[in-house]
Amino acid sequence: MTGYAALLRGIAPSLPNNSNDKLRGVFEQLGFEKVASVLASGNILFHSAETDVPALEQRIQDALVAELGIGGGTIIRSRQELRKLLDSDPFPGLTHGRGTYLTATFLKDGTSAPKKLPEQPDPLVEVVGFDKPARAFLWIIDNSEAGKTPDFMAWLDKTYGKNITTRTWLTVQRIVKKLESLE
Known part of the structure; x- marks a missing residue:
């Protein structure tokens, strides 16, 4: 399993669908492990066996749009990077x-x-x-x-x-x- 940070673009913590609880919920529904957040500005941490980062970015972004209407963008970096x-x-x-x-x-x-x-x-x-x-x-x-x-x-x-x-x-x-x- 690799530890990743999803750096979400355009998160406004004051909007109900942008809360850390809801963001983490999307990642948990996608089956990721050890889901956590850092601050309230769209930094979601997770572990996954998947290594195709562009595919992960797209999968997460599609889920954020479908579940929460968030279309700002998803950028992923591994813990090692x-x-x-x-x-x-x-x-x-x-x-x-x-x-x-x-x-x-x-x-x-x-x-x-x-x-x-x-x-x-x-x-x-x-x-x-x-x-x-x-x-x-x-x-x-x-x-x-x-x-x-x-x-x-x-x-x-x-x-x-x-x-x-x-x-x-x-x-x-x-x-x-x-x-x-x-x-």
């Missing part, structure tokens, strides 16, 4: 905070990696790079100007549409810690 990403220490010496909002944007499996990263004209963002094994953009946001969406996020949305989802580095760390506790 996320652990390797954490161990690579892409933000050396930095801690997540107001001036250093550490962020990872994951691409849906099968989505093409960028040929070239965009230039960095946005003074609020430092693009650290793209981690190929984890299929994730790593970037730092200066979040001191509340309410301003960085240009890099607009580029990601324009380029990849619903084939991405973003998590803070703290959330990625929490997901890995809980996945490891379920082993």
Whole structure:
């Protein structure tokens, strides 16, 4: 059995069908084991013998649409992939905070990696790079100007549409810690 994290896009915890209880229920109905959640923002953990990640993503997304009307998108990473990403220490010496909002944007499996990263004209963002094994953009946001969406996020949305989802580095760390506790 492999431990996975399903990173669900577009989850609004205030909506009744987006609650962790209902999300976990869909995963349990699909027959997955050790189903758990991290925070209330669409991070569902589970174990499965299945290894075809694109098929898992599609199966879960189809069930979320059918059972709860959630069509935002499902992106899956294994515990091993996320652990390797954490161990690579892409933000050396930095801690997540107001001036250093550490962020990872994951691409849906099968989505093409960028040929070239965009230039960095946005003074609020430092693009650290793209981690190929984890299929994730790593970037730092200066979040001191509340309410301003960085240009890099607009580029990601324009380029990849619903084939991405973003998590803070703290959330990625929490997901890995809980996945490891379920082993």
